[in-house]
Amino acid sequence: MTDRPIKVLIAKPGLDGHDRGAKVLARGLRDEGFEVVYTGLRQTPEMIATAASQEDVDVVGLSILSGAHMTLLPKVCRLLQDEGLGDVLVTAGGIIPDDDIPALREAGVAAVFGPGTTIAEVADFLRANARPRD
Amino acid sequence: MGDRAQDPVARATGLSDAALAGDRRALARLLTAVENRTPVAEAALRRLYPLAGRAHLVGITGPPGAGKSTLVASLIAEVRRAGRSVAVIAVDPSSPITGGALLGDRVRMQAYAGDRDVFIRSMAARGHAGGLASTSGAAAAVLDAAGFDLILVETVGTGQSEVEVAATADTTVVLEAPEMGDEIQAIKAGLLEVADLVVVNKGDRPGAQRTASQLRAMLVATPPRNDAHDRPQPKRPDVLVTTASTGEGVPELLAALDAHRIGDRGGTTWSARVARAEAQVGAIIADRLRERLAAPGRSAATRDIYDAVARHELDPFAAADRLLAAMSEDGARPPGATG
Numbered sequence: 001m002t003d004r005p006i007k008v009l010i011a012k013p014g015l016d017g018h019d020r021g022a023k024v025l026a027r028g029l030r031d032e033g034f035e036v037v038y039t040g041l042r043q044t045p046e047m048i049a050t051a052a053s054q055e056d057v058d059v060v061g062l063s064i065l066s067g068a069h070m071t072l073l074p075k076v077c078r079l080l081q082d083e084g085l086g087d088v089l090v091t092a093g094g095i096i097p098d099d100d101i102p103a104l105r106e107a108g109v110a111a112v113f114g115p116g117t118t119i120a121e122v123a124d125f126l127r128a129n130a131r132p133r134d
Numbered sequence: 135m136g137d138r139a140q141d142p143v144a145r146a147t148g149l150s151d152a153a154l155a156g157d158r159r160a161l162a163r164l165l166t167a168v169e170n171r172t173p174v175a176e177a178a179l180r181r182l183y184p185l186a187g188r189a190h191l192v193g194i195t196g197p198p199g200a201g202k203s204t205l206v207a208s209l210i211a212e213v214r215r216a217g218r219s220v221a222v223i224a225v226d227p228s229s230p231i232t233g234g235a236l237l238g239d240r241v242r243m244q245a246y247a248g249d250r251d252v253f254i255r256s257m258a259a260r261g262h263a264g265g266l267a268s269t270s271g272a273a274a275a276v277l278d279a280a281g282f283d284l285i286l287v288e289t290v291g292t293g294q295s296e297v298e299v300a301a302t303a304d305t306t307v308v309l310e311a312p313e314m315g316d317e318i319q320a321i322k323a324g325l326l327e328v329a330d331l332v333v334v335n336k337g338d339r340p341g342a343q344r345t346a347s348q349l350r351a352m353l354v355a356t357p358p359r360n361d362a363h364d365r366p367q368p369k370r371p372d373v374l375v376t377t378a379s380t381g382e383g384v385p386e387l388l389a390a391l392d393a394h395r396i397g398d399r400g401g402t403t404w405s406a407r408v409a410r411a412e413a414q415v416g417a418i419i420a421d422r423l424r425e426r427l428a429a430p431g432r433s434a435a436t437r438d439i440y441d442a443v444a445r446h447e448l449d450p451f452a453a454a455d456r457l458l459a460a461m462s463e464d465g466a467r468p469p470g471a472t473g
Contacts, residue, residue: 004170005233005258030234035258040241050247051240054255056162084159 016066028119049079077108146177186278193299196309198291203242205378219251264298265289300328320352
């Protein structure tokens with residue numbers, strides 16, 4: 001089977017309780033033909049890295065609306081590196097000010113999808129940028 | 135894909151050795167290879183299969199929403215309290231339309247980051263009917279070889295007759311929710327028949343005890359015959375009640391799983407293991423035949439035969455005989471000499 005689906009982890013780091021967006025995206029990516037592992041709310045960076053490693057995903061999508069993105073997202077990226085998952089595509093969505101995006105890019109977040117992004121835009125970006133890892 | 139860069143056997147050896155030495159990343163990568171049915175997976179399984187067969191494989195099945203994932207989560211906690219290691223294969227359905235899947239079982243199984251003795255892997259069924267992915271058994275063998283004591287295989291939410299898990303697991307647990315049906319449901323053929331243990335979950339709901347006693351009454355209603363050794367005997371499963379969300383009844387469930395496993399050592403399930411081997415080998419033969427039918431140099435001839443069947447010029451049995459005969463001629467020739 002060469003045409004395997006891209007596997008995506010959708011996780012919500014931190015303490016905000018708003019997971020509607022993450023669920024809509026998970027569902028939308030399912031309809032785009034991705035295999036989506038949804039981990040739910042209140043994930044620590046360690047839990048996200050462990051799940052990404054065990055599931056051997058191609059993409060980690062992080063949804064965050066709490067304002068803690070400058071702390072949590074770089075930490076997830078660092079842990080993924082430590083786990084030997086440096087080639088996993090990391091993307092973020094939620095409420096993230098434009099001013100913070102360059103620093104997040106620097107930390108390893110490949111793209112930040114703000115409000116108004118369509119599922120199709122996310123799906124196309126993931127298809128274009130996720131490296132098939134095995 | 136990436137496999138082509140390196141000899142699959144060398145890569146399989148590297149990943150297998152690392153996984154056996156406890157490298158969880160290598161284990162995860164092997165499982166991906168197994169899911170994608172790559173040459174690396176085949177080479178790795180040849181190496182790992184002789185090392186498997188030590189773990190207790192437990193299948194957990196039942197209708198959607200009965201609480202399978204929540205029960206697995208509370209079983210993980212109980213198994214860890216007992217100091218044993220546990221791996222989980224959680225299967226969810228793939229879309230028949232897009233091939234996509236939403237794998238949501240991890241939501242209920244949190245908080246084991248940093249515990250090397252818990253390994254959870256979600257799998258999409260990828261078009262395979264029967265409650266599992268076609269590669270779930272092979273994935274379980276890899277986890278078994280990697281040394282996990284207990285392997286829990288959670289099926290997709292099942293209906294009445296997705297009994298495949300029983301052919302994969304040593305012990306099959308069928309989960310029911312209270313008030314899901316009356317005594318007639320309990321005596322229908324199918325899922326309940328393959329249960330080694332029946333668990334009525336959501337034990338805190340009204341009706342749970344009544345459901346359990348109805349199931350008990352019906353499942354063990356007939357005494358076993360001891361004069362019919364040549365015929366398959368129905369199982370007589372125990373019926374337990376759990377409340378997975380609180381952990382109530384879960385220690386008893388783990389004890390019942392252990393008891394079932396020890397009981398099996400008596401030899402009653404040797405025939406089940408042979409049946410499992412037969413199913414595994416049969417599936418590989420079917421895969422290999424399909425691959426050869428579609429191989430370059432043969433696919434056009436195969437296609438012509440299918441066309442002839444579609445036009446009703448050839449009956450399907452004659453078509454199958456013709457294709458099998460053609461392939462056994464191929465088999466006599468060196469590889470690559472086909473067509």
